[in-house]
Amino acid sequence: MRESDFSLNSKVILITGASSGLGASTAIECSKAGAKVIITGRDQERLDITFNQLHGNGHSKIICDFSVNEDINKLAEVLPNLDGIALCAGITKTIPVKFISNETIDEIFQVNLVSSMLLIQRLLKLKKINKSGSIVFISSISTDYADKGNAIYAASKGALNSFSKVLALELSSKNITSNCIQPGFVPTGMLAVGVVSEEQLLEEKKKYPLGFGEPRDIANGVIYLLSDAAKWVTGSVLTIDGGITLR
Amino acid sequence: MKKVITLEDFFKLFCDELDEVDLENISIKTDFKNIDEWDSLVALSIIAMIDEEFEVLLTGSDMMKSTTIVDLYNLVLNNLS
Numbered sequence: 001m002r003e004s005d006f007s008l009n010s011k012v013i014l015i016t017g018a019s020s021g022l023g024a025s026t027a028i029e030c031s032k033a034g035a036k037v038i039i040t041g042r043d044q045e046r047l048d049i050t051f052n053q054l055h056g057n058g059h060s061k062i063i064c065d066f067s068v069n070e071d072i073n074k075l076a077e078v079l080p081n082l083d084g085i086a087l088c089a090g091i092t093k094t095i096p097v098k099f100i101s102n103e104t105i106d107e108i109f110q111v112n113l114v115s116s117m118l119l120i121q122r123l124l125k126l127k128k129i130n131k132s133g134s135i136v137f138i139s140s141i142s143t144d145y146a147d148k149g150n151a152i153y154a155a156s157k158g159a160l161n162s163f164s165k166v167l168a169l170e171l172s173s174k175n176i177t178s179n180c181i182q183p184g185f186v187p188t189g190m191l192a193v194g195v196v197s198e199e200q201l202l203e204e205k206k207k208y209p210l211g212f213g214e215p216r217d218i219a220n221g222v223i224y225l226l227s228d229a230a231k232w233v234t235g236s237v238l239t240i241d242g243g244i245t246l247r
Numbered sequence: 248m249k250k251v252i253t254l255e256d257f258f259k260l261f262c263d264e265l266d267e268v269d270l271e272n273i274s275i276k277t278d279f280k281n282i283d284e285w286d287s288l289v290a291l292s293i294i295a296m297i298d299e300e301f302e303v304l305l306t307g308s309d310m311m312k313s314t315t316i317v318d319l320y321n322l323v324l325n326n327l328s
Contacts (some may be wrong), residue, residue, distance in 0.1 A: 096288055099295035149291040197307030200287075 001190055005229035009034035013085070014082050016066065016119070017089030019046035021188030022138055024053075025215030026086050026222050031055045033187040033223050040064040040075060064116035067107070076122035082129055086136045087116045094149040105152055112156035114194040118162060124171075132175040136225045137164050138218070141241050159181075160236055163204040168235035177234035181227045184241025209243030217242075252301070257320045260300060264292045275316045297323055 012072040013030050017023035019041025027239045029041045041047040042065040049062045064075045066089045123129050139161050143153040161180050168178040205212050221240045258275050267284050290310050296305050303326040313319045
């Protein structure tokens with residue numbers, strides 16, 4: 001009997017930003033789905049925590065700071081050929097437009113957008129993305145669901161959506177797909193600390209028809225897009241948000 | 248390095264973030280969350296101003312717990328590195 005198209009059995013999958021949040025959860029769920037995962041992140045200790053939660057054997061971990069382009073080049077050099085890539089590295093800062101600076105724009109765009117574009121460029125140049133492979137970018141509902149203080153983050157994710165579509169077209173001749181997932185609010189380390197208060201979180205939660213999501217709600221979407229089940233899905237933007245953008 | 252600031256200067260910086268404030272009706276003892284103009288964006292602006300001026304990153308909870316501008320001022324002083 002043919003195995004399910006939703007499996008990631010024997011696929012080699014790179015997951016960036018795997019030391020915490022959605023990236024960590026994505027790595028763990030991908031390993032459960034049968035993938036050999038290569039996880040990257042900037043924090044050795046937290047990356048080890050993720051690594052120790054992976055199921056099965058044959059996984060590896062590489063320290064990589066996405067705010068440093070040299071690290072990205074080195075990463076591309078040492079990686080094996082890949083069947084799938086989930087780009088989960090991301091940072092955010094809540095700051096009104098009146099206070100944004102060149103420095104903040106550079107910092108957020110570098111990690112959320114530039115690093116991912118450069119990594120894909122290097123991997124393509126080195127011919128390390130296998131035919132029929134898949135690329136998944138973690139975007140955000142903020143691309144068109146505005147929230148005060150979220151302009152730079154939203155702009156970086158909007159650019160990611162556009163990049164993914166062009167990439168999808170360029171790579172179609174190799175049957176490589178490129179898609180984005182736009183998560184709604186999933187409480188993780190990145191978002192739980194910062195300027196948002198507990199009270200504001202509770203208020204926010206009430207707006208979500210299905211409540212807040214869990215990291216694996218997003219990870220399962222990533223698995224679908226990485227699996228053969230989604231081989232005809234490319235250039236799409238999948239919103240997984242508990243219904244928040246319905247209203 | 249400690250940036251020294253008087254309560255009076257802090258009050259001015261606070262008022263700079265408000266567009267329509269009537270300075271006659273606001274003092275360092277005003278419950279700032281009751282100012283007509285107060286909303287989430289003004290709150291974010293105050294947090295951003297404090298980060299920019301003093302490199303002190305307050306949280307939304309810090310804002311909720313503070314009542315007057317003096318409270319905020321003391322919070323900033325306590326968090327100066």
